[in-house]
Amino acid sequence: MKQQASLDESIYFAPILPWQQSVWDNLISRYERLPHGLLFAGMQGIGKRAFVWRFVAWLLCDNRLQTLGSTNQQGACGHCQSCQWLESGTHPDLQVLPLSSLPVAQDSEPKEPVKKGKSAAKSSQKKKRAVASEPAKTSIKVDDIRELQPFISQGSSGRRVCVIDNADMMTVAAANALLKTLEEPREGIHLLLITDWPTKLLPTIKSRVQQVAVDQIQLDRVKAYISDYIQSNKVVEYANGSQLSTQIEQALKLANGAPLAAIDMLGSxxxxxxxxxxxxxxxxxxxxxxxxAASDYWQKNLSIEDFIKLSEFMLMDFSRQSLGLKPLQSDLELSGYVSINELSLDSIQQVMSLIEDIKLSSYQNVQDKMAYDRLLSGLAAL
Structure with missing residues (x-):
């Protein structure tokens, strides 16, 4: 297994994730025949954005050609002018939609003193992870696509790269505007689309791009990577290797098999x-x-976002048990609790609906205390 990236290493130059190596080698070997449009699709937490930004750096790197045909095609050099521009976020041959998806140096966040209670919980969310966090989703409108046209149509002696993250968030008008660019590709232009929901993309868009198989994951490599990552970075302590292995398998089940989501979960x-x-x-x-009293307790220990996520996972297993299925969290031995066995699926779904309502309320800047109080009242009545 290749050496893992240091936690503060740039996502542009971090080592390739082990389960992506064969896909990377295949893509790089087709340098002269790379299609104009590429689609990187799959669930959150599989590392597709880490792959894309590494690929962007390689495409734009001044020393890219030196590694072609070698056995060490490990990406951008990290020190040429192009790589320096990437690091500073000012590369003239890169455009990103939405702009908030452009990677930012992980150490650029202001250092804040850790406080007790909920603030501490929020501060701890900033702890370093394997890759940059998934960006917030925003709608991509037709004007956003039109603003890209001068960049895409410009001549260039090298390559120009345009990354459209959360491509499924394009409006119909925006997607149709993009079609013309995909249908009439210009030499040296690469359009890289990223989505967690490929089924939401227009069929006409999908038919004009080539999907890269970043969602093909080898379980043995994933487990080894997670184990090494957790132990090397002291994400969490476990009594022995067997306990760690059990927790990794459980986290992968809870994360639907997404490796980076499982790592985030274990360290959360x-x-x-x-x-x-x-x-x-x-x-x-x-x-x-x-x-x-319960609301006061949780406010001191978890952010409202974390408490909602925790509640959702617990209620998910309550639902499974109500349906006669085995809970995914086997380490908690939920089947031994009589109170859980007595719950009806309808009552659990009512609390889940309450959680969805609380989430919607959070967009309206409702105070966290009110959200805690509502959710705890609902759980008490369960």
Missing amino acids: DWYKFRDTWIKVWLALRVGKRSST
């Missing part, structure tokens, strides 16, 4: 509170703790 604050969540909920259910 909320994952460590799963057993506590059950105990607090049981106390709520029998009246040993009030929903107000």
Whole structure:
């Protein structure tokens, strides 16, 4: 296995993720025959954005040709003028939609003192990860695509790259505007589309780009990578190798097989509170703790986003158990709790609907305390 990237290493020059190596080698070997449009699709957490930004750096690198045909096609050099422009976010031959998706140096975030309670939970969310976080989704409108046309139609002695992240968020008008560019490719222009939801792309768009198989993942390489990453970076401590292996398999199940999502999960604050969540909920259910007291407790320990995520995962397994299926969180032995076995699927779904409503309310800047209080009241009535 190749050496892993240091946690603060630029995503442009980080080592390729092990399960992507064969795809990388195949793509690079087709340098002279690269199609005009490429699609990188698959669920969140498989590392497709890490792959794309590494590929962007290689395409634009001044020393790219030196590695072609060698056994060490490991990407951009990291020190030429092009690579320096990438690092500074000012490369003249790169355009990104939306602009918020452009990678930013991970150490550029302001250092903040860690405070107790909810602030500490939020600060801990900034801990370094294997790759940059998934960018927030914004709609891509027709005017955004039209603004790219001068860049795409310009002549260039080298290559020009345009990355459209969350391509499924293009409006119909925007997608139709992009079609002309895809139908009449200009020499040296590469359009790289990224999406978590390829089924939402217009068939006409998909028919004019070639999909890169970044969603093909070898489980053995994934498990080895996660194990090495967790132990090397001390993401979380486990008593022995067997316990770590069990937790990795469980996290992969909960993350639908997405390796980077599993790593995030194992190192998250909320994952460590799963057993506590059950105990607090049981106390709520029998009246040993009030929903107000429980709300105060969680506000001190988790951000509202983390608490919602934790609650969703717990209720998901409650739903599975209600349907006669085995819970995915086998380490919690949920089947042994009589109170969980007594729950009806309808009552669980009502709380899940409440969570969705709380999420919508969060976009309207509703105070976190109100969100905690509503959710705890709903859990108490479950």
